Amino acid sequence: MQWSDYTNGQRIKILRGEDVRQSDLAEMTGLSIVTIQKAEQDKQFTLPTLMAIADALSVDTSVILGQQAPRRAMRRDDRMMLRALSQAVHDTAAGLLPDSIEAPAEARLQDAIDRCWNLYWKGHYTEAGAITAPLLAQAAAHLHTQPVGEQAEAWGLLADAYRLAAYVANLVGARDLAYAAIGHAQSAAESSADGLRPALVASGRSWVYLRDARLPAALALAEKAAVDIEPRFSKATPEQLTVYGSHVNFAAVVASRMGDKDRAAAFLSQSHATGARMGNEHRAHGTLFGPVTATTQAVGINAALGETGKALALVDAITDTSQLTEAARNRYAMDKAMAMADAKMWDASLDILEKALTEAPQWARHQALPGVIVQKVDRASTARLRRVSKLIGVRPGIDGFSPATRRTAL
Template structure:
């Protein structure tokens, strides 16, 4: 069923979701409860009511009236977060700040940027959205109050804030915002005179191109940035090696998406070499890399290339302790790759166990990932009851062995 096929009242009810009652929506809009009930029953909807509903539900009016579908898997909190991040990016880049904005201590900005990266990698987008806007404003105002050399460190934090905003937008499917924010991040990193930070931004920029289906451009950006900062063998600087390994990872992933197994294999060899030189997991400017990242990423790359046998062999070599140094998002992504490899090998029960563990353990993160739905479709011949339960968790239709979705499972919008 298409979004436009629903009635306006049904669309309001869907956008409200289970987490918000009609009473809650009435409080948010300032409308009466009978007005909310009438709107959801398609009895009346004036323009002022429509505008108030759109603001409270954090969507455009075009979404409520059915001219435009809501973004995949986004709840009301996600939409509000995205809208706030968007206004923060555009207002800060244009120099529009609240009247009471004052410079803050650079140390406070450093702590805020570190906190923002931690929230991003933990998948806590609601809390992240709340601090990104103030971080952008404070960093921009503070940088303008300093001389050029003193402003470099602060501009670095501003670049990080833009980059994180771009990554969230990319994850949420807001591609225009992702492109805009990553452009601001790169320009600010260059203004800060920090080539490693600019290279880190290019890693994220490559990911935006990848999610937009522009694979050749994704490869071009990541490979050029990697070549620009490639360390000499005698260079053991952890920061450069971390960013370099992160870029090589993007090259390997993109090569796999391009179905170029030879190039992907070459990049994987370099990944493992850089990981070995680092010795353990590192974090620099939000780039995380190390020997265990190299191994877990190799699993996903082999899955993408259709080499499930190699992926399963690698999975056997990964110990629980190897995952402890990874960010939550990286661990979750690895588990999805494990589930996909198990599904490819027709180990359906194991795949369902792995998948259910991820979507129950990290529901906020998982609902913005496409792979769970792909895995569910792949496990079409497994137990219908189990499949229905897991499908319900991720909001996609289960597909039975005959290829048809059970009638009791609702298709996600």
């Protein structure tokens, strides 16, 4: 059934889910349990009731009325996080801070930003977004306490907080919020003293473009961001190499989604050279890069280009991914599964996919790629396929994916 095929009452019941009872919803809204029961039975549904329930469930009234479907894999805690994050992004940009906000010291604020990035790269997107919301207000308050002429570093920290908000919003499909947050990040980054931050924001905007299927714009911006910060290898710091390597790697990803083999190969060559120069993985500005990242990312890039043999050869050469973040390891598992599906290695593909979905359910429910893989192995009608399909909520042979989804499933 389509979302619009349900009644208002059925939609309320679906949105509150199994974890929220009718009595819980009554307490959350301040309505009587009888009113909640009648609303779910479509017997009584006034505008005040609609607005109270929508607010409690953290959705727009249009979602309850069936005019707009809820986002895929969006649970109540996701919706609450997204609403709080949206308010924080827009209020902070407008200079509206809570009266009770305290400005933390620079070191404490940097630690909080690092913790948020760690959560993000573990695949704990809801938790990362929930922490980023108050972090934005704290970063803005910290900026306001700095003397005029000494605000550059504070602007950089605010840019990092906005970029975190943009990444979380983009990953969960809140595209408008992602565009707003990355725009505010750009303004803050341009006022910072760090020449790498504007390029990091540009790369983030390129990712928003990619998820929005604006592939030519994504590639142009990714290329420019990489060129702007290209270091001299003989003098480059690990931090510079980390940021540059992640940029050229992402440019290769975008080129592969456009089917441009030559440009993807050129960027991959730079990515591998940067990783080799570094020798091991390094963290900087909320990202991780090194030789292992370069090689594992190349698997997905080659798979996207239809170079299945190259992708599988790289898989055979990769023996240790322990230096990667959890999200990066999970993504690599998806890329392996995709390459194996393309090679018609159905069972091996499903084994890897099922393992990743089971071990990292929080990460997996925000990913589109598992559904694409299931569609590829659909002809292998097995019990394993049915188990995997159930894990991601996709019905083999029924739920399709558009070409844009296949290209931009990151």
